[in-house]
Amino acid sequence: MSIISELTKALPKNSVISGEENTRPFECDGLSVYKQKPLAVALPSNVDQIKKVLEICKKNNTPVVTRGAGTGLSGGALPLKGSVVLGLSRLTRVLSIDPEAQTAIVEPGVRNIAISEAVEEYGLYYAPDPSSQIACTIGGNVAENSGGVHCLKYGLTVQNLEALKILTVDGEELLLSRKDEGMGLLALMTGSEGLLGVISEITVKLTKKPQQAKLIMAGFDSVRDCANTVASIIKIGVIPAGLEMMDQFAIEASEAFAQAGYPLDAKALLLCELDGSEELVEEDLNKVMDILSKATSVRVSENEEERLLFWKGRKSAFPAVGRLSPDYYCMDGTIPKRHLSDVLEKINDLSKHYSLRVANVFHAGDGNLHPLILYDAGKPGELEKTEAFGMDILKLCVEVGGSITGEHGVGVEKLDAMCHQYSAAELDVFHQIKAAFDPHSLLNPGKAVPTLHRCAELGNMHVHHGNLPHPELERF
Amino acid sequence: MNSIAELQKKVKHSHKLRITNYDDESDEELVNMSSYSGVVEYYPEELVLTVKAGTSIKIVNEELAKNNQAFPFITENPEQTIGSLYATSGAELSDSVLGVQIVNGKGELLNFGGQVMKNVAGYDVSRLLVGSMGKLAIITQISFKILPEKAAKKFQQEAPIKNKENSLRLIYEAKLKKVFDPYGVFI
Numbered sequence: 001m002s003i004i005s006e007l008t009k010a011l012p013k014n015s016v017i018s019g020e021e022n023t024r025p026f027e028c029d030g031l032s033v034y035k036q037k038p039l040a041v042a043l044p045s046n047v048d049q050i051k052k053v054l055e056i057c058k059k060n061n062t063p064v065v066t067r068g069a070g071t072g073l074s075g076g077a078l079p080l081k082g083s084v085v086l087g088l089s090r091l092t093r094v095l096s097i098d099p100e101a102q103t104a105i106v107e108p109g110v111r112n113i114a115i116s117e118a119v120e121e122y123g124l125y126y127a128p129d130p131s132s133q134i135a136c137t138i139g140g141n142v143a144e145n146s147g148g149v150h151c152l153k154y155g156l157t158v159q160n161l162e163a164l165k166i167l168t169v170d171g172e173e174l175l176l177s178r179k180d181e182g183m184g185l186l187a188l189m190t191g192s193e194g195l196l197g198v199i200s201e202i203t204v205k206l207t208k209k210p211q212q213a214k215l216i217m218a219g220f221d222s223v224r225d226c227a228n229t230v231a232s233i234i235k236i237g238v239i240p241a242g243l244e245m246m247d248q249f250a251i252e253a254s255e256a257f258a259q260a261g262y263p264l265d266a267k268a269l270l271l272c273e274l275d276g277s278e279e280l281v282e283e284d285l286n287k288v289m290d291i292l293s294k295a296t297s298v299r300v301s302e303n304e305e306e307r308l309l310f311w312k313g314r315k316s317a318f319p320a321v322g323r324l325s326p327d328y329y330c331m332d333g334t335i336p337k338r339h340l341s342d343v344l345e346k347i348n349d350l351s352k353h354y355s356l357r358v359a360n361v362f363h364a365g366d367g368n369l370h371p372l373i374l375y376d377a378g379k380p381g382e383l384e385k386t387e388a389f390g391m392d393i394l395k396l397c398v399e400v401g402g403s404i405t406g407e408h409g410v411g412v413e414k415l416d417a418m419c420h421q422y423s424a425a426e427l428d429v430f431h432q433i434k435a436a437f438d439p440h441s442l443l444n445p446g447k448a449v450p451t452l453h454r455c456a457e458l459g460n461m462h463v464h465h466g467n468l469p470h471p472e473l474e475r476f
Numbered sequence: 477m478n479s480i481a482e483l484q485k486k487v488k489h490s491h492k493l494r495i496t497n498y499d500d501e502s503d504e505e506l507v508n509m510s511s512y513s514g515v516v517e518y519y520p521e522e523l524v525l526t527v528k529a530g531t532s533i534k535i536v537n538e539e540l541a542k543n544n545q546a547f548p549f550i551t552e553n554p555e556q557t558i559g560s561l562y563a564t565s566g567a568e569l570s571d572s573v574l575g576v577q578i579v580n581g582k583g584e585l586l587n588f589g590g591q592v593m594k595n596v597a598g599y600d601v602s603r604l605l606v607g608s609m610g611k612l613a614i615i616t617q618i619s620f621k622i623l624p625e626k627a628a629k630k631f632q633q634e635a636p637i638k639n640k641e642n643s644l645r646l647i648y649e650a651k652l653k654k655v656f657d658p659y660g661v662f663i
Contacts, residue, residue, distance in 0.1 A: 144596065178567035180642070182645070187570055237544055237626060338519060366594050404597050405596050410598070
């Protein structure tokens with residue numbers, strides 16, 4: 001019996017999709033430049049059915065690519081040739097809510113925003129807010145350790161988890177809680193990009209809705225003045241709920257799209273959100289206003305409507321830039337904030353070098369850069385040029401002590417960039433961790449961690465402190 | 477132990493090692509990390525602190541207090557070293573860990589995570605090793621997210637709950653021990 005008929009037999013009607021045309025909607029995730037049709041797509045409705053899929057795939061030695069809503073931006077859910085896509089979008093139940101303990105137990109296919117909606121009546125919400133939150137699933141958030149615009153104050157996914165149920169490749173249930181004694185397995189699973197296990201149940205931590213939130217919008221004559229102001233805000237002891245920066249190109253694009261009242265003459269824009277009790281917001285607001293002397297324009301949201309309008313420009317920056325160009329490529333490096341001005345200058349130099357425009361939006365509070373490179377995939381060679389530009393940006397991030405990805409993950413997209421950030425010995429540890437959980441490499445194989453050969457072939461093997469494992473290996 | 481090179485050499489040439497903070501160099505099997513101390517990097521505006529593992533909490537707190545900053549977690553014993561706190565804590569501490577430098581059981585010096593708040597490149601080894609009790613690797617350096625003093629006071633360290641017969645978890649812990657310490661050097 002073929003694996004497709006085995007899956008069809010084991011799962012309820014309409015749970016298995018196969019064939020060239022039918023699998024097309026699953027051929028890519030949010031990074032659509034990479035496409036590959038899977039052998040089949042299995043859409044289980046409960047944990048027992050997931051176990052059956054795993055069992056059948058294991059028996060047939062068939063790779064499994066777990067997928068949530070497919071909104072990921074690094075190709076983490078890109079199907080592999082001959083693989084089965086394990087789509088968890090039908091597991092959408094909120095199993096329980098404990099308003100007292102401020103936790104909720106949910107299935108992996110529950111959408112991020114749906115958690116906040118389900119707990120709204122208790123004055124609670126789920127804090128991490130990736131910009132795809134209306135569509136992306138919590139299972140995918142855990143697999144990618146997703147962030148959002150409020151990470152500085154409220155943390156990433158990993159800080160907002162209480163417990164996980166993981167199905168191992170053998171279909172066994174591994175229970176992990178933040179209260180466990182011993183190694184940090186909960187953190188290891190978070191952000192493991194579907195390579196170590198299948199996330200089957202999540203206990204999330206919920207946060208009390210702040211009494212008040214105010215947004216300060218300040219324009220600056222230079223990126224440097226804006227970056228220095230970010231540093232000053234942190235230094236005076238204020239932790240903003242959100243702290244965002246945009247460069248001139250991003251300001252223009254967003255304003256044309258959202259009409260949020262952004263200052264079009266500014267070279268850089270700062271959005272600083274303060275939340276908490278009314279007293280705290282007032283106190284922090286006064287402190288921040290005192291250090292905005294370099295700003296060329298300052299506005300504070302007068303009401304909730306205006307606060308959301310100010311945010312609208314920033315939150316629609318990606319589609320706004322998308323209107324100006326046939327295609328754009330979103331980068332996701334992080335840097336220590338003190339290097340911001342220098343890094344942005346170098347990105348502008350690179351932009352001239354490659355003759356490709358770039359708009360910069362930046363989670364200034366946590367050092368996460370999202371340069372958007374504008375290109376036209378229809379022009380021969382332009383995608384390759386864009387990818388080379390992107391790689392130069394990521395190298396720059398690593399050089400100043402940052403990372404190649406802050407929240408989008410490695411997937412297939414940043415495999416080469418991983419060779420710059422990690423040494424061969426470190427990559428070897430990653431491969432061994434994978435082997436400890438998935439010895440036959442059936443779970444999303446080949447993603448997230450490059451092979452040592454791949455790095456050696458690139459000639460980019462990052463060898464620090466003279467440590468190179470397997471010196472006996474031929475390098476070419 | 478004063479230098480990393482010395483430490484790597486010792487790991488490579490030892491069959492059994494126990495990591496401690498007590499001043500007892502007499503026992504060959506002991507690795508004393510308490511003299512490997514000091515702040516490596518601290519930028520108040522980044523909210524990031526990098527320290528050598530043998531640094532005492534007291535010294536770090538004094539340094540942070542100069543800028544009205546503090547660890548986001550509460551600690552009880554100011555004499556304890558950062559490395560020992562890291563090796564024996566749980567998720568409340570690991571929430572604030574950003575990166576770690578280690579010497580594994582093969583004597584290799586490795587870096588995981590970094591000095592930025594957001595970093596999802598590679599598995600989260602810097603948080604995996606929190607609570608590893610010195611059985612997987614020697615922790616040489618740790619980077620933490622820190623907070624303004626005012627904000628830090630809101631956090632409370634919860635007491636860890638003993639693992640109740642979670643045998644599958646123990647199986648994976650044993651497998652991970654082999655990843656970091658294949659020869660079983662760290663006892």
